[in-house]
Amino acid sequence: MLLGDLPVSACNRWAPLGPQRDRDGAPVTISPKEYLRSPSGQKYQWEVSTWERARADEVREAAEAERLIEESMKIHETTKETT
DSSP: OOOOOOOOOOOOOOSSSTTTTTSOOOOOOHHHHHHHHHHHHHHHHHHHHHHHHHHHHHHHHHHHHHHHHHHHHHHHHHHHOOO
16 A cells, blocks of 8 residues: 555564464564564665654754743733733
8 A cells, every 4th residue: 555655653564463474464573673684674764764864853943942932921011011
């Protein structure tokens, strides 16, 4: 299944319901540790960490924007009270 740009937040590929089969009925041929050591697994880990860092940056930027808005509103209220 192609998900395009959507991040995968949960996957059952390595949570088999029976011996050697995953939830989709496909045979389990590689362990998670083996996959993460492979070039594809290394690329996957890099992409996930890049995505996580971008989300953390967005959270920091939003917090800073909120702080600046609050600061600006306080200045505006103080100015309004003194005039």
